[in-house]
Amino acid sequence: MHDWKEEIRARLAGLDLDPSREAAIIEELGQHVADRYDELLQLGLPAQEAKQRTLAELSGAKLPAGLAQAEAVPKARFSRRFPFALRILGKYWKVTAVAVISLAIAMAASVAGLSLFNALLLRPPAASSPSRLVSLHARTPAGDTQQVSFPEYKYYRDNNRVFSGLAAFNYGISLSPFNFGTQTELVVNGAVSENYFEVLGVHPAAGRFFSGDDSVRESEIVLSYPFWQRLGGDPSIVGRTVKAGKDSVVIIGVAPKGFAGTVAGFAVDAWVPLRMVNNTNLFDNRDERWLTPIGRLKPAVGRKQAQADVSTLAQQLAHDFPASNKDHTAQVRPLTMLPSDQMALARMFSWTVMAVVFMVLLAGCANVVNLLMGLATARRQEMLIRAALGASRHKLVRQLLQEAAVVCVAGSLIGFFLAWYGLERLVAFRPVMANGLPPLLLDLRPDFRVLGLTVVVMLVLTVGVGLLPALQSSIPNLAGALSGEAAVGGTRKRRTRNILVILQTAICTLVLVGAGLCLRSIEYLKRVPLGFSARNLVFTYVSGPEDTTPQSFYDILRRETAALPGVIAVTRSTSFPLNQNGPPDRVAPEGRASTKDQWIDVYYNLIDDNYFSVLRLPVLAGRTFDSTDKEHSPEVVVINHTLAEKYWPGEDPLGKRLRIEHGNRLVQIVGVVADSKYGDLDEPQLPFMYFAISQHPREATDLALTVVTNGRPRLWIEPITKKIHDVSPETICFFTGTVEDQLNFSLLLPRIIFACVSGFGILALMLSMAGIYATTSYSVSERKKEIGIRLALGGQPRQLMASLLRQAALVTTLGLAVGLGLGAAMSALLGSLLHGIRAVEWPVLVGVSGLTVSIALTTAYLAARPWVKIDPLEAVRHM
Amino acid sequence: MKQAVSPILDRELKKGSAELLILSLLEARPRHGYEISKLIESESGGVLSFNVASLYPLLYRLEKRAWIQGRWVDKAGQRRRRYYQLTAQGRKVLRAQRSNWKAFVAAISRIAGVRYA
Numbered sequence: 001m002h003d004w005k006e007e008i009r010a011r012l013a014g015l016d017l018d019p020s021r022e023a024a025i026i027e028e029l030g031q032h033v034a035d036r037y038d039e040l041l042q043l044g045l046p047a048q049e050a051k052q053r054t055l056a057e058l059s060g061a062k063l064p065a066g067l068a069q070a071e072a073v074p075k076a077r078f079s080r081r082f083p084f085a086l087r088i089l090g091k092y093w094k095v096t097a098v099a100v101i102s103l104a105i106a107m108a109a110s111v112a113g114l115s116l117f118n119a120l121l122l123r124p125p126a127a128s129s130p131s132r133l134v135s136l137h138a139r140t141p142a143g144d145t146q147q148v149s150f151p152e153y154k155y156y157r158d159n160n161r162v163f164s165g166l167a168a169f170n171y172g173i174s175l176s177p178f179n180f181g182t183q184t185e186l187v188v189n190g191a192v193s194e195n196y197f198e199v200l201g202v203h204p205a206a207g208r209f210f211s212g213d214d215s216v217r218e219s220e221i222v223l224s225y226p227f228w229q230r231l232g233g234d235p236s237i238v239g240r241t242v243k244a245g246k247d248s249v250v251i252i253g254v255a256p257k258g259f260a261g262t263v264a265g266f267a268v269d270a271w272v273p274l275r276m277v278n279n280t281n282l283f284d285n286r287d288e289r290w291l292t293p294i295g296r297l298k299p300a301v302g303r304k305q306a307q308a309d310v311s312t313l314a315q316q317l318a319h320d321f322p323a324s325n326k327d328h329t330a331q332v333r334p335l336t337m338l339p340s341d342q343m344a345l346a347r348m349f350s351w352t353v354m355a356v357v358f359m360v361l362l363a364g365c366a367n368v369v370n371l372l373m374g375l376a377t378a379r380r381q382e383m384l385i386r387a388a389l390g391a392s393r394h395k396l397v398r399q400l401l402q403e404a405a406v407v408c409v410a411g412s413l414i415g416f417f418l419a420w421y422g423l424e425r426l427v428a429f430r431p432v433m434a435n436g437l438p439p440l441l442l443d444l445r446p447d448f449r450v451l452g453l454t455v456v457v458m459l460v461l462t463v464g465v466g467l468l469p470a471l472q473s474s475i476p477n478l479a480g481a482l483s484g485e486a487a488v489g490g491t492r493k494r495r496t497r498n499i500l501v502i503l504q505t506a507i508c509t510l511v512l513v514g515a516g517l518c519l520r521s522i523e524y525l526k527r528v529p530l531g532f533s534a535r536n537l538v539f540t541y542v543s544g545p546e547d548t549t550p551q552s553f554y555d556i557l558r559r560e561t562a563a564l565p566g567v568i569a570v571t572r573s574t575s576f577p578l579n580q581n582g583p584p585d586r587v588a589p590e591g592r593a594s595t596k597d598q599w600i601d602v603y604y605n606l607i608d609d610n611y612f613s614v615l616r617l618p619v620l621a622g623r624t625f626d627s628t629d630k631e632h633s634p635e636v637v638v639i640n641h642t643l644a645e646k647y648w649p650g651e652d653p654l655g656k657r658l659r660i661e662h663g664n665r666l667v668q669i670v671g672v673v674a675d676s677k678y679g680d681l682d683e684p685q686l687p688f689m690y691f692a693i694s695q696h697p698r699e700a701t702d703l704a705l706t707v708v709t710n711g712r713p714r715l716w717i718e719p720i721t722k723k724i725h726d727v728s729p730e731t732i733c734f735f736t737g738t739v740e741d742q743l744n745f746s747l748l749l750p751r752i753i754f755a756c757v758s759g760f761g762i763l764a765l766m767l768s769m770a771g772i773y774a775t776t777s778y779s780v781s782e783r784k785k786e787i788g789i790r791l792a793l794g795g796q797p798r799q800l801m802a803s804l805l806r807q808a809a810l811v812t813t814l815g816l817a818v819g820l821g822l823g824a825a826m827s828a829l830l831g832s833l834l835h836g837i838r839a840v841e842w843p844v845l846v847g848v849s850g851l852t853v854s855i856a857l858t859t860a861y862l863a864a865r866p867w868v869k870i871d872p873l874e875a876v877r878h879m
Numbered sequence: 880m881k882q883a884v885s886p887i888l889d890r891e892l893k894k895g896s897a898e899l900l901i902l903s904l905l906e907a908r909p910r911h912g913y914e915i916s917k918l919i920e921s922e923s924g925g926v927l928s929f930n931v932a933s934l935y936p937l938l939y940r941l942e943k944r945a946w947i948q949g950r951w952v953d954k955a956g957q958r959r960r961r962y963y964q965l966t967a968q969g970r971k972v973l974r975a976q977r978s979n980w981k982a983f984v985a986a987i988s989r990i991a992g993v994r995y996a
Contacts, residue, residue: 028961035913057930066936
């Protein structure tokens with residue numbers, strides 16, 4: 001007899017009716033069709049023909065369409081299905097909680113990584129229509145990107161046809177003391193063109209911006225919103241005059257809330273117009289490239305058109321000014337918060353973080369997949385019954401996907417808000433690295449870009465995480481169930497779970513190896529020889545008073561400071577050791593200046609005559625500066641060993657001369673000193689020059705004092721700064737600290753990278769341990785019957801535990817092997833990026849292996865312990 | 880002889896009268912779906928027919944409106960069947976629909992010049 005119900009069921013499969021209603025309709029229609037078939041048989045039709053005619057009456061879309069309309073199947077299936085998913089997940093709340101937490105951790109890491117990526121590479125300044133803003137950069141014949149000079153900026157500004165406005169700013173910041181009546185503040189300020197705010201399209205929170213009128217001579221300043229708040233937030237501050245050294249400066253306005261300028265990193269307190277920069281050389285000299293122009297594209301002008309226009313102007317400049325602009329080109333780029341020469345580093349850092357984040361996300365997903373598979377195993381009876389009642393595989397998969405979606409959405413939301421809260425706190429923290437250094441400010445708060453990317457990640461997660469368990473679990477082993485077999489799809493699922501744990505362990509190992517390499521690199525950096533004696537040194541920058549020459553002021557300071565108890569020596573320079581500032585000079589040896597490749601950039605320091613003895617920098621040949629080196633005597637220079645070997649390998653450079661491009665001067669080499677570190681600990685050995693302050697008194701206006709003490713230097717910071725204020729009350733001391741502070745600042749970026757990677761490593765470790773715990777638990781629970789029998793037959797719990805731990809150890813070891821292999825490859829790759837890292841860092845690999853194996857075995861032991869202690873009768877009863 | 884009605888006319892007429900047909904047939908006593916479809920065919924002389932695809936959606940719609948009520952009946956020696964009967968509201972609707980149908984037919988007859996022999 002034909003099964004008419006199956007025919008009806010097949011035609012109703014796509015309707016997604018409520019199961020009980022569907023069953024009732026199938027029964028009723030099945031009977032009608034059976035009656036119809038019987039009628040046709042009674043009319044004398046052969047059975048086959050009667051069947052065909054009956055089936056023909058069921059064909060077509062009319063039946064399902066009619067029933068769909070009649071049953072008013074709701075468009076949103078979710079309203080019926082999701083409460084069921086929530087009920088199921090609530091019933092297995094422990095597994096659900098672990099899955100949601102795993103995913104929340106992984107998502108929080110992802111959002112943090114995405115926010116960093118966004119802040120460094122994607123987020124434009126808080127300006128109006130930022131997509132219409134571009135920055136303009138000069139490109140040297142060698143292909144390096146540079147800023148432009150002031151004359152170049154003016155030329156582009158006055159002759160372009162593609163920008164409605166072209167402003168300019170300097171990526172560097174200045175620290176200047178401003179007297180606000182009752183308090184003197186060290187103001188972090190940036191110099192910008194008059195039309196800077198106008199081009200950016202922002203409106204003042206109070207007052208106005210610069211007028212854009214070149215004839216205005218008054219000194220003006222615009223405060224940032226946060227700085228204005230720190231000063232009290234009083235709108236009446238607009239129009240007030242404050243003292244900046246000898247000058248009076250008028251506060252003309254306050255920038256809007258949320259506007260932080262166009263430079264990522266330092267929190268700018270105020271903006272001053274370019275005309276307030278007190279250095280005429282910067283405005284006249286075409287070789288002083290210190291500005292970055294920002295242009296707002298005219299309506300209907302695209303970047304390509306702007307590039308073409310700017311290239312034409314650059315060609316004209318190269319033709320008109322070959323001395324400074326020969327073979328120089330110009331490039332237009334979307335405006336970012338980072339200088340162009342930092343973009344490569346920022347990209348490397350960001351993509352590294354994203355790679356680590358991706359691995360943590362993968363580890364989290366592997367965990368959730370494992371847990372959902374375990375959950376589906378626990379519900380195999382329910383799956384069996386539903387399949388037996390006619391639920392198609394498609395329906396079972398859809399139900400499981402909906403449950404996975406609930407877990408993914410919940411985990412993603414929690415993770416997103418965790419990251420948001422954490423990043424908000426971080427931004428509010430305003431870390432100060434060393435005394436007097438301005439706080440770093442990177443806006444890491446997630447914006448709509450990060451939210452959009454998070455939603456995409458969440459959707460991909462839902463499918464990725466839900467599909468495997470859904471597909472595996474939607475084929476319940478009906479035959480196995482009929483024969484009483486309890487392990488439904490056991491071997492295949494166990495293998496899948498083990499593979500997931502191996503993957504998690506490999507990822508965790510890899511990330512931990514990365515963290516270990518970062519830590520190792522920091523250790524190597526700490527051991528880098530500085531080249532000078534770093535014992536008991538205190539540094540401070542001092543801004544001298546306006547009514548005294550620097551040398552007179554310094555003489556007084558040196559005398560007074562040296563008189564302090566415990567101070568052994570005091571010296572002066574324009575840059576601290578390890579804190580080189582100022583641009584390099586272009587130099588070439590005399591007689592070879594016509595050869596282009598003989599010219600190199602060399603950094604320099606203006607120093608006092610006792611500088612080398614105070615810092616115990618060995619003098620290798622010749623002499624240091626002395627009283628014969630005066631302002632109008634022939635200019636002399638002391639070079640370091642690297643510069644001497646560069647131009648005169650194996651020869652004596654004493655008496656030879658260098659041609660300096662700036663000022664086209666010849667200087668005679670009177671001494672050679674040992675190499676040392678000048679800026680960063682991981683810098684390659686740089687060529688370096690020293691000039692005498694006594695020969696350049698007008699250049700050495702800011703004083704960097706180095707004081708040697710006979711005890712812990714930190715104890716002398718306060719007495720020294722107090723003495724300086726006693727000598728000159730309006731003097732400001734900044735960047736005050738010890739050499740440890742300088743070293744810490746040099747190590748800041750490696751430490752930040754280490755903190756990020758190790759943070760992610762810990763997350764990955766937690767996730768993989770959760771995976772091991774879950775896998776071991778489910779494996780053991782599936783073998784409950786076997787364990788019970790073995791215990792009942794006299795098996796020792798210790799032996800059982802050893803067997804379970806051996807299995808866990810095998811899985812962990814495989815994951816570890818894969819992770820270590822990848823880690824060794826990573827060591828080789830990172831060798832060039834992390835200082836001092838060797839091809840194979842055995843201490844890191846051994847340390848990570850030991851940590852992972854011990855934690856994995858401990859976790860497996862804790863997971864298996866409750867099952868091994870089970871009462872054999874209890875286990876056997878459930879057979 | 881079964882009178883032939885064009886498929887278009889059959890569809891259009893059925894659309895307007897289907898509910899009236901079902902309600903009318905249930906007025907006398909409860910019936911199941913198959914019985915209803917056979918009655919419609921036989922009482923109309925084969926002019927009207929409702930197969931499973933057109934009958935049951937209609938029955939379910941009427942049931943949702945609470946004009947008819949279905950219940951399962953188990954009879955000895957027979958299959959379990961679902962019988963439908965008119966509700967009180969269904970009877971009211973039937974009266975209204977009958978009255979409307981008579982007025983409609985009369986109006987059409989006057990305009991189209993239909994005369995009864």
